[in-house]
Amino acid sequence: MKTRAAVLRKSPVERPYANTRPLSIETVDLDPPGPDELLVRIGAAGLCHSDLSVINGDRPRPVPMALGHEAAGTVEAVGSGVRDIAPGDRVVMSFMPSCGHCLPCAEGRPALCIPGAEANGKGTLLSGERRLRCDAVPVHHHLGVSAFADYAVVSRHSAVRIEADLPMVEAALFGCAVLTGVGAVVNTCQVRPGQSVAVVGLGGVGLAAVLGAIAAGAERVVAVDLSDDKLKLALQLGATDAFLAGGPDVAERIREATRGGVDHALEAAGSAGPSSLPTGSRGAAV
Numbered sequence: 001m002k003t004r005a006a007v008l009r010k011s012p013v014e015r016p017y018a019n020t021r022p023l024s025i026e027t028v029d030l031d032p033p034g035p036d037e038l039l040v041r042i043g044a045a046g047l048c049h050s051d052l053s054v055i056n057g058d059r060p061r062p063v064p065m066a067l068g069h070e071a072a073g074t075v076e077a078v079g080s081g082v083r084d085i086a087p088g089d090r091v092v093m094s095f096m097p098s099c100g101h102c103l104p105c106a107e108g109r110p111a112l113c114i115p116g117a118e119a120n121g122k123g124t125l126l127s128g129e130r131r132l133r134c135d136a137v138p139v140h141h142h143l144g145v146s147a148f149a150d151y152a153v154v155s156r157h158s159a160v161r162i163e164a165d166l167p168m169v170e171a172a173l174f175g176c177a178v179l180t181g182v183g184a185v186v187n188t189c190q191v192r193p194g195q196s197v198a199v200v201g202l203g204g205v206g207l208a209a210v211l212g213a214i215a216a217g218a219e220r221v222v223a224v225d226l227s228d229d230k231l232k233l234a235l236q237l238g239a240t241d242a243f244l245a246g247g248p249d250v251a252e253r254i255r256e257a258t259r260g261g262v263d264h265a266l267e268a269a270g271s272a273g274p275s276s277l278p279t280g281s282r283g284a285a286v
């Protein structure tokens with residue numbers, strides 16, 4: 001079948017993107033799903049900083065590649081080996097396929113799946129196949145999803161079935177921002193009730209980390225960003241303190257406000273610029 005997809009044809013691409021137009025909306029061929037794969041009609045997809053990092057070359061990936069990895073949709077067809085998902089089911093796509101058999105998967109750490117990471121690096125689905133083509137030339141998949149498109153073929157192991165009444169826009173966020181931000185709080189930091197957490201960088205991932213910290217029972221949730229608007233948003237969501245990044249004494253002021261420093265500090269800015277992490281804290285970078 002044919003589908004429209006946003007294809008990156010070279011990387012890195014120079015800014016400003018309004019002039020260089022890194023993505024072209026193309027009509028491409030989409031093969032039917034293999035035995036362990038699904039055809040999904042995309043309902044919503046978000047732009048994650050990691051898409052931008054493929055465009056600017058910070059994350060080198062093979063091109064041409066159809067971008068977009070934070071998405072939700074409706075299953076249209078399933079491969080011959082899929083038994084637990086049916087057409088009509090709603091799914092969220094995960095940017096990290098997990099095979100279920102390798103050592104990290106067997107140890108209960110599917111985010112570190114070895115074949116999943118290999119497939120993502122090569123721009124294939126977990127099966128090693130590419131189901132997208134343009135003029136007979138294979139187009140790579142972004143993180144096994146390639147969701148800036150009308151339709152996508154994904155591995156069964158890249159999809160999680162969700163409730164039928166969860167709106168697509170909110171559901172899509174679970175495909176990356178929520179998975180990453182809340183996962184860092186709950187699994188990596190293992191935040192406990194009463195602890196303090198600082199989140200530096202309040203994009204999709206950082207704001208999800210703020211929400212995750214509140215849900216985990218953190219007593220102080222310190223939000224840090226270069227943008228005043230992001231600080232306001234974090235406070236609306238329930239952060240207890242907000243600091244504008246960039247000043248020389250931000251870390252010191254956070255230490256003062258939190259009686260010597262936070263229990264956990266997360267970096268979700270994706271910037272190599274001046275850091276505001278209060279040193280001495282346990283940290284997690286996403």
Ligand SMILES: NC(=O)c1ccc[n+]([C@@H]2O[C@H](COP(=O)([O-])OP(=O)(O)OC[C@H]3O[C@@H](n4cnc5c(N)ncnc54)[C@H](O)[C@@H]3O)[C@@H](O)[C@H]2O)c1
Nearest residue numbers: 048049050180201202203204205225226245269270271286
């Ligand atoms: N490892 C993973 O699983 C994973 C998943 C998703 C995203 N990421 C990475 O996480 C990072 C955040 O992703 P996002 O989509 O939320 O990004 P985003 O661009 O939406 O948000 C980044 C935020 O950081 C702020 N910021 C930039 N520089 C800063 C600085 N020096 N100090 C404080 N704040 C600063 C920006 O104002 C912005 O609000 C990116 O690097 C992305 O590639 C990793």
Ligand SMILES: [Zn+2]
Nearest residue numbers: 048050070176
């Ligand atoms: Zn992402």
Ligand SMILES: [Zn+2]
Nearest residue numbers: 099102105113
């Ligand atoms: Zn695995």
